Amino acid sequence: MKRPKITKRIVRNQLVAYSFIIVSLITLLVLVYVPMLTTIRYSTYKVGLVGYGEKFVGWANYKMLFSQKAFWKSITNTIILAVMGLLTIPVGFILAVLINSLGRGRTQEFFRVGFYLPNIITGVSVYLIFQVVLMGSGGLLNNFLGKIVGHPVTIGWLSNPKYAKVGATILWVWMNAGYSMLINLASLQAIPTDLYEAAALDGATAFQKMLHITIPNMKACFSLLFVTGMINGLARFTDIYIISGSNTSGGAGGSLQTILMYIFQYSFETPNYGISSAGAMILFVLVFAFTMINVRLTGFLKDEV
Amino acid sequence: MKRAKIQKIMITLVLLAIFIIVITPLLWAISMSFDRSATTSLPPFSLWPHKPSMFNYTASFKMINLMQYFKNTVIIVAINTTLAVLFSMMCGFAFAKLKFVGKKFWFIFMLAVMMVPFESRLVPLYLQYRNWKLLNTWWPLILGQFAYVYGTFFARSYIGSIPDSLAESVYIDGGSEWRVFWSVIVPLSKPIMSTLAILQIISNWNAYLWPLVVIKDYSKQMISVGVAMFNAQQESFYYGPRMAVSVMSAIPLTILYLILQKHIVASIAVSGIKQ
Amino acid sequence: MKKVLALTLTLAMLFVMCIGGSAFALDENEKVTLHLYGTANFVDVGPDGVTDLVSGVEMPGYNELISYWNELHPNVEVVVETCPWDSWLTSIQTAVLSGGVDIILHGATLTELCEPLDDYLAADPEYADTIFATENKRFGELDKTMVAGIQYVIEPSIAYIDTDILEHYGVEVPDASWTWDDLIAIAEKCTGTDPVTGKQTYGVQLCYTHTQNIFQNYYQLAMAYGAAPITYGKTAAESTIDVTGEKMLDIFTKIQKLAECCAPNVREGVNVNMDLNAENDTAIRWRTLAYDQYRKAVAAGIDDHFAFIPLPVIEEGDAAGAQSTYFGSYNMAICNTSEHKDWAWEFIKFVTTNEKAVEWTLATGGIPNCGYGMELLKEKMGDKANGPIQVLETLPDGFCNTTNVWYDNVNFGTFSTYLVTVLKDLVYGNITPEEAIANWQANIDDYMASIK
Known part of the structure; x- marks a missing residue:
């Protein structure tokens, strides 16, 4: 008598739960997973322009990519740039600590809003400005540095292969530090104040408080920024493309060519869609592997699901 | 006490110095938008226009149908943000509070999407919309919003922190999960919803490549693509008008952010970012 | 008529x-x-x-x-x-x-x-x-x-010569029969402090150093000296590309010499203004859009100060005697x-x-x-x-503008995009002509091997 009722309730609960997520799941299935299958298929075909004939070639596209030094270089570039881009985390943390120490009030709000502005105003126009900010001869940054050190500075932040990644990272940090600051600040403010009070009673210095209370309590915040920062960093494209002078081979001796730029040149410039699909799959595997390692490393998402 | 005050002033000054450095490129952009001498090359750096003028603004209104682009963008951003926030809240609720078969699988199914850069599925997605005969409509811009993965992730942590006891009274009254969602979860989730809204608004407002590709008819086009019309020729930009349009298109975003920013900090503090 | x-x-x-x-x-x-x-x-x-x-x-x-x-x-x-x-x-x-x-x-x-x-x-x-x-x-x-x-x-790409600057340095305005060596000689002479106005002047503005069209500098010189690195076969895989050799080194060295006569922003390829303008500080520049440039010069009232002449003559190859151009x-x-x-x-x-x-x-x-x-x-x-x-x-019949023996942006993958990269590096001064050629050839070999 009772059994069917329970089963019925279980089924009902399942249906209700699924009613919340089903639309999103279908959307992802149709708009992300199905296109990805298409990409996998194309990656084993020789396709020039899509829709203009295709021929099955098996692993040839992958082989072609792996045999190219330029492709390996673009992978290295992407990883180095993504790792350097993680600089946004400490920068955001320091800003957040400084802003937090002001105490709640107008000043804090001002900086909280102000430092987030670069996240709001993005796009090609900003990248164009940064080309000039970071240029070697008479660029804004060099002029500023020149005033500090007392003699002219002519570092080609985007033109010299030695510095180009630093220049690109400056832009990345500028664009993303506000977001990182915001997340850091919110996490800082979520640390229970009694922890600090107890530490103060024990006579802890500010540095000790930072080391033993603040940083351990920020672990979740750092792992979130670390994991998402790597994901976004590995998929960097538009900003680097523009500051490289809209050249998919990457500025400064190719030292700024990311995987997406490499793929893009085969998608639309010298169209060979099969190769670019294979590149996209390799990028996906790379991002996936990195994310898994990072998730393990940081304990991010642990016991959450 | 005094020492604390001096320390505070010092910190404020340091922050102010950093802030000025950070904000300088943006101030320069604003200055250039009022500068008649910013044409196909950038004038030397100055926070005050070399030749102050409204020319760039009047020219940009004359050269492209700016008001139409603005209107379209506002409509699309409003629709998309509403959809994205609503559906990410729904998913967030399900993953945080409900038990169902395959929960873990579907959560990973969603998170994996974060790792597929949009550029790499642009062409297949385009082909799909072509087959559905939906190109040159707003549907390709809207349909993707029925799943907002980052949002789901944040909403799930936030909703997870809402105590179950609040929902119990609804269940006791015989209310369904949907009633809990609407009468308990949504009213308590204003901060996270504001956060997701502003993130969505910013990314929708600035989206370029996808609207460029799917919409050919300029009367349906977005402001971000409008900005790109200011290329003097293939390889040169009209800096002044570009900056003018960028400044104009950033104003509504900045105002919205000012209104919503308090909720944003509150929401991040509560959501699962803490241990 | x-x-x-x-x-x-x-x-x-x-x-x-x-x-x-x-x-x-x-x-x-x-x-x-x-x-x-x-x-x-x-x-x-x-x-x-x-x-x-x-x-x-x-x-x-x-x-x-x-x-x-x-x-x-x-x-x-x-x-x-x-x-x-x-x-x-x-x-x-x-x-x-x-x-x-x-x-x-x-x-x-x-x-x-x-x-x-x-x-x-x-x-x-x-x-x-x-x-x-x-x-x-x-x-x-x-x-x-x-x-x-x-x-x-x-x-066609045309050279725009600031006759004032040439006059100040006591250099004669060339005619269409000039060679790239003549051009370089003028550029070197006109780089420095203008003896009349006391302002800094630059001998030359290499074209489009701020865009991918920087390749045109190579293109024009390669055309002038009959460089033919590409030997076409029936397919891309059957073709061969060899950019090494004396002739190519000479061309890249000339580009380097010209780069040394450019303004710093031109060498770096950032914020370059290629339009004829009243504050012009460059003796020789060249680019396409001659009529558009003419109209801009007229609007600024400076058309009298510029001579419009073809780029130097082609010295070697089938088209010798015609004008090099892009x-x-x-x-x-x-x-x-x-x-x-x-x-x-x-x-x-x-x-x-x-x-x-x-x-x-x-x-x-x-x-x-x-x-x-x-x-x-x-x-x-x-x-x-x-x-x-x-x-x-003087354009030869059946001329292939972008798929010819010295330049091809259709058939050889990264041949053309990587040329942009090495030229940018060369012009900015990161690498020598020898290195530029070696890098380019390495990239080409890499690509050609991968399609075999």
Whole structure:
């Protein structure tokens, strides 16, 4: 008598739960997973322009990519740039600590809003400005540095292969530090104040408080920024493309060519869609592997699901 | 006490110095938008226009149908943000509070999407919309919003922190999960919803490549693509008008952010970012 | 002279229309819609025209052009859709993919999408004679060429020489018979502090160092010295590319020498102003768009201070004696999926040869690709038109602009994009000519090995 009722309730609960997520799941299935299958298929075909004939070639596209030094270089570039881009985390943390120490009030709000502005105003126009900010001869940054050190500075932040990644990272940090600051600040403010009070009673210095209370309590915040920062960093494209002078081979001796730029040149410039699909799959595997390692490393998402 | 005050002033000054450095490129952009001498090359750096003028603004209104682009963008951003926030809240609720078969699988199914850069599925997605005969409509811009993965992730942590006891009274009254969602979860989730809204608004407002590709008819086009019309020729930009349009298109975003920013900090503090 | 030419042209047009009409069976009563998609000057001027933000020159929109067409062919409606230059190759490819495009504006580089026009031209010898150049490309079978599109604007690179600066340094203004060595000598002399004004001047502005078009510097020198690194086989895999050797080293060394006479922002390729301007500090610069530059100079009241002359002569190879140059263009290609190819061809002929259409083209700032265009150019620019005209008249028959023995941006993957990278590095001073060549060759070898 009772059994069917329970089963019925279980089924009902399942249906209700699924009613919340089903639309999103279908959307992802149709708009992300199905296109990805298409990409996998194309990656084993020789396709020039899509829709203009295709021929099955098996692993040839992958082989072609792996045999190219330029492709390996673009992978290295992407990883180095993504790792350097993680600089946004400490920068955001320091800003957040400084802003937090002001105490709640107008000043804090001002900086909280102000430092987030670069996240709001993005796009090609900003990248164009940064080309000039970071240029070697008479660029804004060099002029500023020149005033500090007392003699002219002519570092080609985007033109010299030695510095180009630093220049690109400056832009990345500028664009993303506000977001990182915001997340850091919110996490800082979520640390229970009694922890600090107890530490103060024990006579802890500010540095000790930072080391033993603040940083351990920020672990979740750092792992979130670390994991998402790597994901976004590995998929960097538009900003680097523009500051490289809209050249998919990457500025400064190719030292700024990311995987997406490499793929893009085969998608639309010298169209060979099969190769670019294979590149996209390799990028996906790379991002996936990195994310898994990072998730393990940081304990991010642990016991959450 | 005094020492604390001096320390505070010092910190404020340091922050102010950093802030000025950070904000300088943006101030320069604003200055250039009022500068008649910013044409196909950038004038030397100055926070005050070399030749102050409204020319760039009047020219940009004359050269492209700016008001139409603005209107379209506002409509699309409003629709998309509403959809994205609503559906990410729904998913967030399900993953945080409900038990169902395959929960873990579907959560990973969603998170994996974060790792597929949009550029790499642009062409297949385009082909799909072509087959559905939906190109040159707003549907390709809207349909993707029925799943907002980052949002789901944040909403799930936030909703997870809402105590179950609040929902119990609804269940006791015989209310369904949907009633809990609407009468308990949504009213308590204003901060996270504001956060997701502003993130969505910013990314929708600035989206370029996808609207460029799917919409050919300029009367349906977005402001971000409008900005790109200011290329003097293939390889040169009209800096002044570009900056003018960028400044104009950033104003509504900045105002919205000012209104919503308090909720944003509150929401991040509560959501699962803490241990 | 002009009238006679115009009359002949109109007669020729009428003749072509009658003959062509029967040959291609164009039905004047058939209701047809032609869809044009792409960039070119259509996006520059828009439907209703624009005022150039630098010179203040008014330019007519494309609706004007279409109204002329409809006077002749009221049955053929023309619908234009343009895309911005940002990511334009992406826009065009996706638009063609979704179907319904008849003419691709500026699409001849996308050879795979283009209807080969060789047969159309062969059936229309009269028309073929009226235009100077066609978009010849190597594609598929590389030992042959195909006509992928027709330029309605043709833009030879021309040198613009600031005669004031040359005079101040006591250097004579060269004529069209100069060599690249002469050019370098002038550039080196004119770099420094101007003896008259006391201002810093630069000998040269290498062209387009801020964009991918920086390759044009290599292109022009390679043309002048008959460099032929590419040996075409039947396919890309059967072709060989060797950019090493004395000749190439000489070319890259010359580029390096020229780079040393450039302003720092030009060497770095950031925020470069290539337009002729009143604050000019550069003795020699070169680029396409001679008529547009002329109008800008006139608007700024500085046209008297500049000489327009062809780039140095070609010293070696089959084309020796002609002028080295790079041709920019705005072209039209017939999309190979079009259902109205005959009308599309008719429209292209109209744009390239109809008198009003040619006048429209010139008014948008482009040099039209036909004899009548040259007449108009002479009328507008006076003596300064001689430079571009001389280059066009010495153009070898069947010239392949972007798929030839020294430059190919269609068939060899990263050959052309990597050239941009090494040139940027060379011009900025990161690497020596030897390193530039070695890097380029390594990249080429890498690519060629991967397609074998």
